[in-house]
Amino acid sequence: MGARVPYEIQLIQQARHLAEKDPTRPYQASLRRAVSGAYYALFHCLVSEVTRTLLGQSPGAESRRHVMARAFAHVEMADASKSFSRAASRGVVELHDSLRRCIPEVSIHLGVAEMCSAFVELQEARHKADYDLSQNFRRHECLELVQRAEDAITAWRGAIAHSSASAYTLSLLLWRKMRKD
Amino acid sequence: MSNRVDLDAALDLSKLRSRLPARPAILEIRHAPYVDAMGADELMIQVILANDTQDEDMTSVNLQAIRNAVVGAVREDERFPYIRFLTEAELADTDED
DSSP states (O other), X not given: OOOOOOHHHHHHHHHHHHHHOSSSSOOHHXXXXXXXXHHHHHHHHHHHHHHHHHHOSSGGGHHXXXXXXXXXXXXXXXXXXXXHHXXXXXXXXXXXXXXXXXXXTOSOOHHXXXXXXXXXXXXXXXXXXXXXXXXOOOHHHHHHHHHHHHHHHHHHHTTTTSHHHHHHHHHHHHHHHHHHO | OOOOOOHHHHTOHHHHGGGSOSSSOEEEEEEXXXXXXXXXXXXXXXXXXXXXXXXXXXXHHHHHHHHHHHHHHTTTSOSOEEEEEEEHHHHHHHHHO
């Protein structure tokens, strides 16, 4: 039996399937679910990374990881992602002091930067896909978003060992609390 | 937000050309203020592509190179740049909506 396909990759595969089906005239429902699925691939990829980092990867920690996973807030994650994206182009001086101290390399890894900007863009697209029926989605637009999500996951995996990735994952859970300091 | 830049100058295609891939062919880069789903004041940047753009032009590498060039050009602006790619024909459709 082969290795289990990670959940975020299952979501990417499902999203691509939905975006490519109905070859002549795609259902808006299919395209919108594809966009939503692509966003959730990023969401679950990041949540899984944080919970495994903080609580460990042992099977015994699984139930605790599931509890922690419920603590993530989409808006908070997007706020943190915007700040890290800004820090990638303008310098880590943009970040809270405590986070800056977690990044001795004094730079944001390109893979982290790609994940941050993709997360914000996909969350915005997902909001339109799920709630705004005033404009139709085009197939190629959806496929680009699915590809963007897949590329971000690949880039992120290459960046996980970098200190900016650790700082980013911490901020996804603690952003609001840090902002109050 | 106080730190905003001259985006017409920053996104001047003639200055960005050297950092852009040959394909897809970019006709224009538009920008406008944008309030996102979170209610934040951000930036919408539309990259207008030629109508003869092919699927094989829209590779991850090409699109990421364009995004990098655009993000680099507006880096002094505090707003988050949402970047959309659409052809001239799609833009006309959107404008009619």
